[in-house]
Amino acid sequence: MNPSSGNAYLYAAYIVVWAVHSLYAYSLLGRARRIRREAAELENQRQR
């Protein structure tokens, strides 16, 4: 077997790995933003 013949599959697998981890990290950032926003809203609500 030519050592390079499966390179497209290798690249695809590595892209998938980083896509999944990036998506998860992005979801964590989104959740952190939502928590901060809700905490700020609650603080405003309390001050009123």
Next chain:
Amino acid sequence: MTKLYKAFSAVTALLLLYGFCQAWYIAPTEATMGNVQRIFYYHLPSAWVAFLLFFVNFLASAWYLIRRTDGADALALAAAEVGVSFCTIVLITGPIWARPIWGIWWTWDARLTSTLVLWLIYVSYLVLRHYATGGQVPVLAAALGIFGFVDVPIVYMAIRWFRTQHPQPVIGGGQGSGLDHTMWVAVLWNLAAFAMLAVLFVWARYRQALAERALEEAYIQAEGEAQ
């Protein structure tokens, strides 16, 4: 974000980079499969990290049932969520590797099927956590986490108990099994890197779960004060 978290993130990034160099440039090219075998350096560590996270979920779930602490419940949720993301990687990279080597994307052998069942168990755990309402949800989720973990040893032992399309184990697989030393080095570096990435994710998600709970209680308290 604490200084410790930032330092841990920096070390993890360096380890991931080094693990990548090990997998792509330092580990030798496998004689029969060629470069596509390098998928192994992400596939195997991802599977082991997923198993470890489901074990953490199991322990935290048991602890929650015994002590009913918010921390145990938050840790169980965080470990399951991150475990599912690692298990997803295993289930996608496996078929991508299988296609050029076996000539098929998927086969219903014991290892592949039990891994899919494992993924479905923990996805249902997350669905339960996300969509069910009521005070009993953490208890039900903990029970599911404990019984769901039974599938992890089944996945691990499937290639020992049954004849499978999936290759035989690289550890304790008997004669002819095992890995070249340089391949082991690449596996272990990537395992360390992905384990640290998992710790980072679980750490962040655990804190978020606790913050969400505190926020929820603060909202209820604020509503009570307003009435």
